[in-house]
Amino acid sequence: MKFVRICLVAGLIPFSLAAHAEMDDAVIKAMADTLAGKPAEAFEALSALEERRAGDPDFDLALGIAANRTKKFSRGIFALERVLLAQPQNKQASIELARALYAVGQGGQAREVLNRAREDGAPVEVSSTMDQFLQSLDKVDAKGRRNFKAYLEGAIGMDTNVNGAPNDDSVAVPAYSGSVVSLNADGVKVRANFANLRAGISNRFAITPEWSLIGRASANLRANDSNANQFDTRSYAALGGVAYRHEKNEFSLGWQAVNEELYSNAFRQQGGLLGEWIYRLDGFRQFGTFVQFSEVRYASQAVRDMKRQVIGSTYVQVFPSGVTAYGGLYMGNERPLDSDQYVLGHNLGGLRLGAQMAWTSTLSGFASVGWEDRTYGGDDSLFQTTRSDKQSMLDLGLSWVPAPQWRVTPVVSWVRTDSTISINSYAKTSASVAVRRDF
Numbered sequence: 264m265k266f267v268r269i270c271l272v273a274g275l276i277p278f279s280l281a282a283h284a285e286m287d288d289a290v291i292k293a294m295a296d297t298l299a300g301k302p303a304e305a306f307e308a309l310s311a312l313e314e315r316r317a318g319d320p321d322f323d324l325a326l327g328i329a330a331n332r333t334k335k336f337s338r339g340i341f342a343l344e345r346v347l348l349a350q351p352q353n354k355q356a357s358i359e360l361a362r363a364l365y366a367v368g369q370g371g372q373a374r375e376v377l378n379r380a381r382e383d384g385a386p387v388e389v390s391s392t393m394d395q396f397l398q399s400l401d402k403v404d405a406k407g408r409r410n411f412k413a414y415l416e417g418a419i420g421m422d423t424n425v426n427g428a429p430n431d432d433s434v435a436v437p438a439y440s441g442s443v444v445s446l447n448a449d450g451v452k453v454r455a456n457f458a459n460l461r462a463g464i465s466n467r468f469a470i471t472p473e474w475s476l477i478g479r480a481s482a483n484l485r486a487n488d489s490n491a492n493q494f495d496t497r498s499y500a501a502l503g504g505v506a507y508r509h510e511k512n513e514f515s516l517g518w519q520a521v522n523e524e525l526y527s528n529a530f531r532q533q534g535g536l537l538g539e540w541i542y543r544l545d546g547f548r549q550f551g552t553f554v555q556f557s558e559v560r561y562a563s564q565a566v567r568d569m570k571r572q573v574i575g576s577t578y579v580q581v582f583p584s585g586v587t588a589y590g591g592l593y594m595g596n597e598r599p600l601d602s603d604q605y606v607l608g609h610n611l612g613g614l615r616l617g618a619q620m621a622w623t624s625t626l627s628g629f630a631s632v633g634w635e636d637r638t639y640g641g642d643d644s645l646f647q648t649t650r651s652d653k654q655s656m657l658d659l660g661l662s663w664v665p666a667p668q669w670r671v672t673p674v675v676s677w678v679r680t681d682s683t684i685s686i687n688s689y690a691k692t693s694a695s696v697a698v699r700r701d702f
Contacts, residue, residue, distance in 0.1 A: 293325045302332030303624050310338075313583070317342075320349045320356075327359050331366075333624060337547040337581035339363040367547070410467040413702040418459040420695025424452040425487055425494050427680075429689050437647040452689060455491035459695070460484045467506070477515060478503045497524040502537065513541045519557070529562035535571070547581035559597070566604050569597040573611070588618040605640040609650075612636050617658075625664045632657050646684045654680040670699045 289312060293305035306329040309322065316322040323342040330339035340363045346356035361373040432451045435441050463481035470476065480501040487494055504517020521533040535557025543549045552575070559569045575593025582588070594612040599605060617631030633656040642649050660674030674697070679690045 287321075290321050290325045293329060297325075297329050297332055302329045305329040306333045306335065306338075306624075313342075318345060318349070320346045320353065323349075324353070324356055324359070327356065327363070331359055331363055334366070335585070335621075335624075336363040336366045338583060338585065340367070340547060341583045410469075411464070412466070413464045414462065414699055415702075416459075416461040416697050416699040418461075418695045418697035419457070420459070420693060421454070421456050422487075422691060422693040423454050424689055424691030425455040425457070425491050426453050427678075427689050427691065428452045429686055431685075434686050436645050438645045446686070449493065450686070452691070453491045453494065455487040455494070457485055457487045457695075459486075459697070473508050475506045475508070476504075477506050477517065493526050495526050496530075497527070498522065504537075511543045513539075513543075515539045519555075531559065531561050533557050533559045533571070549579050550576065551579070552576045555595070558600070566599070566601060567607060568600040569608065570600060571595065571597045577615075585621040586618055589616070591615045606643060606650075608640040609637045611638075613654075619662070627662045628660070629662060630657075630659050643684060648683055650682060650684045650687065652680055652682045652687060654678065668701045670701070672697045672699065 289308065293309050296302065296305040296308075305325070309316075309326040309329060312322070313326060323345045327339045327343035327346065330336065330342060340360065343356050343360040343363060346353055347360065350356065357376050357379070361376045364373040364376065426449065428449075428451050429446075430452055431446075433443050433445045436444050461481065461483045463479065465479035466477070468476045478501075481499070483496075483498045485496045486492070498521065500519070500521045502517045502519045504515055506513060506515040508514075516536065516538045519533075519535060519537045522529075523531045523533075535555065537553065537555050537557075539551065539553045541549055541551045553573075555571065555573045557571045559567075559571055561567045573593055573595030575591055575595075577589060577591035579587065579589040592612075592614050594610075596608065596610045598608045613633065613635035615631065615633045617629065619627055619629040621627040633654075635652075635654045635656075637650075637652040637654075639650040655678070657677045658674055659676075660672055663671045665671060673695070675692070675694045677690075677692050680688055682688045
């Protein structure tokens with residue numbers, strides 16, 4: 264991997280100025296800034312001109328190189344593909360495009376671009392660079408390797424309804440002729456400040472260029488202030504499985520286990536199969552589909568034990584403006600293991616939409632909305648109606664990278680659930696600031 268970066272960064276830019284002697288001042292300055300180790304300045308300057316200058320091969324090449332050097336590879340792909348549409352024989356654009364494609368996980372397409380450029384003929388020094396890059400790709404593909412990642416994150420915040428409960432402390436119960444029943448204190452919404460600690464690791468070990476072993480594990484600890492510490496939670500999750508990559512497709516199948524605790528006591532466990540298929544159309548568009556088959560078991564409420572089945576699909580796209588947008592749909596059901604408890608089972612369906620906009624190389628904003636519908640299996644004996652929940656969610660936040668591998672994320676979230684059974688209706692607002700370190 265280090266060799267790939269060396270031959271891409273060190274071997275390419277030196278002949279670009281000589282190859283384009285007629286470039287205007289803006290492009291020449293941008294190329295000079297990139298050569299001087301200031302690619303971010305070059306990228307910012309050229310981005311401001313992109314709407315007017317896109318389609319000019321010299322401009323697009325300079326923009327593509329600056330984008331690659333600042334790791335904005337999707338922007339680089341757009342610009343460099345424009346170069347090759349206008350100048351199919353441009354070898355440097357081919358190499359830079361291969362670099363961007365490789366960086367976004369499209370090693371096969373990167374190899375195709377380089378092979379095609381080499382077959383079309385190239386100067387000796389350029390062919391040598393291409394050969395080195397191709398050999399590096401071959402080494403990476405043929406050699407089993409680990410890709411280990413880890414993170415640690417701490418957050419503080421406030422939650423207006425930490426237990427997801429209704430506002431009112433009493434409710435009319437139809438089964439008791441409409442008599443009003445008081446709820447216990449834990450059944451009414453509680454406001455709390457909280458601290459959160461999360462950590463996780465993941466690893467991929469490539470057995471062959473196509474097959475890999477995958478694994479990940481995480482822990483999430485949340486402590487509320489003293490008036491709500493009965494709602495402190497801990498959760499631990501792990502997944503292990505295999506993944507298969509072929510051209511634009513990646514398939515994975517694994518066993519996932521989740522253990523949740525409430526106030527240091529066992530609360531719920533979930534375990535089962537998780538399958539995923541990802542299809543990458545190119546370096547900036549992809550579809551994904553997942554299926555989940557699992558069992559959910561409660562430590563002290565066996566009547567709530569369920570079989571859960573969910574299927575969903577997502578689409579993600581990175582636009583030339585730097586906006587990343589995604590949308591997803593899912594549906595499924597939960598069925599009680601005890602068939603006599605069919606009232607507790609439900610069908611579910613939902614959607615999720617979101618976008619992130621990069622304003623600078625270190626600061627971006629994001630927003631997401633979600634909606635879910637849950638319809639239960641029959642009339643509740645106390646409330647004498649079938650439970651139906653409609654839940655809506657909104658998240659707004661910022662992502663700031665003050666230093667490499669550090670991220671600060673302030674976020675505000677709103678959740679509202681409207682239910683045909685009043686004690687299941689609630690609304691909550693939470694706000695937090697998280698600091699994350701990646702390793």
